[in-house]
Amino acid sequence: MPKVTQGHLDARRQQIVDAARVRFASHGFARTSMADLVAASGLSTGAIYRDFSSKDEIVTAICEQSSGEVFPTELTAESVHGMLERIRSRAREHDHARLVAQIYAEAALAPPLAAIVDRQFAELRSTVASLLCDRTDDDAARIAEGFVAVCVGYSQQLAVRGDLDPSPFATALMAILEH
Amino acid sequence: MPKVTQGHLDARRQQIVDAARVRFASHGFARTSMADLVAASGLSTGAIYRDFSSKDEIVTAICEQSSGEVFPTELTAESVHGMLERIRSRAREHDHARLVAQIYAEAALAPPLAAIVDRQFAELRSTVASLLCDRTDDDAARIAEGFVAVCVGYSQQLAVRGDLDPSPFATALMAILEH
Numbered sequence: 173m174p175k176v177t178q179g180h181l182d183a184r185r186q187q188i189v190d191a192a193r194v195r196f197a198s199h200g201f202a203r204t205s206m207a208d209l210v211a212a213s214g215l216s217t218g219a220i221y222r223d224f225s226s227k228d229e230i231v232t233a234i235c236e237q238s239s240g241e242v243f244p245t246e247l248t249a250e251s252v253h254g255m256l257e258r259i260r261s262r263a264r265e266h267d268h269a270r271l272v273a274q275i276y277a278e279a280a281l282a283p284p285l286a287a288i289v290d291r292q293f294a295e296l297r298s299t300v301a302s303l304l305c306d307r308t309d310d311d312a313a314r315i316a317e318g319f320v321a322v323c324v325g326y327s328q329q330l331a332v333r334g335d336l337d338p339s340p341f342a343t344a345l346m347a348i349l350e351h
Numbered sequence: 352m353p354k355v356t357q358g359h360l361d362a363r364r365q366q367i368v369d370a371a372r373v374r375f376a377s378h379g380f381a382r383t384s385m386a387d388l389v390a391a392s393g394l395s396t397g398a399i400y401r402d403f404s405s406k407d408e409i410v411t412a413i414c415e416q417s418s419g420e421v422f423p424t425e426l427t428a429e430s431v432h433g434m435l436e437r438i439r440s441r442a443r444e445h446d447h448a449r450l451v452a453q454i455y456a457e458a459a460l461a462p463p464l465a466a467i468v469d470r471q472f473a474e475l476r477s478t479v480a481s482l483l484c485d486r487t488d489d490d491a492a493r494i495a496e497g498f499v500a501v502c503v504g505y506s507q508q509l510a511v512r513g514d515l516d517p518s519p520f521a522t523a524l525m526a527i528l529e530h
Contacts, residue, residue: 318523325500344497
């Protein structure tokens with residue numbers, strides 16, 4: 173067998189994940205087969221099945237890669253607005269909001285995927301709570317719930333309504349943080 | 352032909368819509384065929400096609416019926432908490448949050464459905480804004496955006512995470528209203 177470098181393997185895996193994101197965002201999961209993903213990735217069936225035994229495994233890889241990319245690093249008005257602008261950019265440039273809508277809908281039907289998405293919500297809540305050093309743990313947890321709800325509500329509406337100015341959502345986040 | 356009363360026609364139509372809600376919430380749209388809806392409703396194929404020419408028309412009927420049911424009538428802490436409790440009850444008793452997740456995902460892919468969902472978001476924003484009499488129109492519109500985002504974020508998380516105490520979300524809504 174020819175030697176295959178780790179870099180080559182990683183690149184191939186990424187090629188599959190990237191093709192799957194595009195396809196899931198435009199068609200949803202149920203209307204996408206492994207054969208569609210083979211066609212979309214430009215790789216062979218064998219190449220895909222070496223990395224992923226099922227569509228569910230590709231969805232899991234997509235979810236795991238998405239995590240943390242837009243998390244805030246501080247909770248100033250500027251930083252919060254910047255976070256929403258990153259969510260907006262990913263929606264416009266990578267169709268990410270439509271992909272996320274498909275992921276939530278599938279997670280609502282599939283407990284293993286729900287567990288992954290649930291963990292991501294918890295990670296974002298925990299990131300937000302950790303930045304609220306002057307609050308009690310209970311207050312920080314409560315505020316983080318509201319914070320994540322606005323982010324989810326913004327992203328879902330980008331998927332359905334199309335591009336939206338993040339300003340009113342940023343103001344809502346600051347209201348929740350400052351309450 | 353035998354005489355059929357309007358009441359009977361309405362009841363049959365409702366029987367189809369109710370069966371479709373259950374099926375869509377548990378399987379999503381793409382995995383549900385008109386044949387599945389015939390089986391789930393207990394009616395004949397002919398009976399269903401007399402009322403609805405396609406799955407999309409049934410989805411539209413579901414969306415149109417859902418509108419307004421949980422809208423707030425005033426914006427006190429008690430009323431806002433009550434609204435979230437109604438969203439929670441509908442999720443627990445009628446699997447409504449999972450259904451809504453399927454509707455958003457489908458709306459993200461299908462512009463005619465997106466237009467219906469978009470109109471429902473606008474109606475809720477407009478209801479909220481109309482209750483903010485002491486605010487300027489711009490402020491009321493901005494607050495209403497944040498308000499709807501929390502409701503959407505709460506509902507989506509009920510679909511993915513399961514039952515959730517509405518209290519932190521109610522506090523977030525009050526923070527947005529009072530900011």
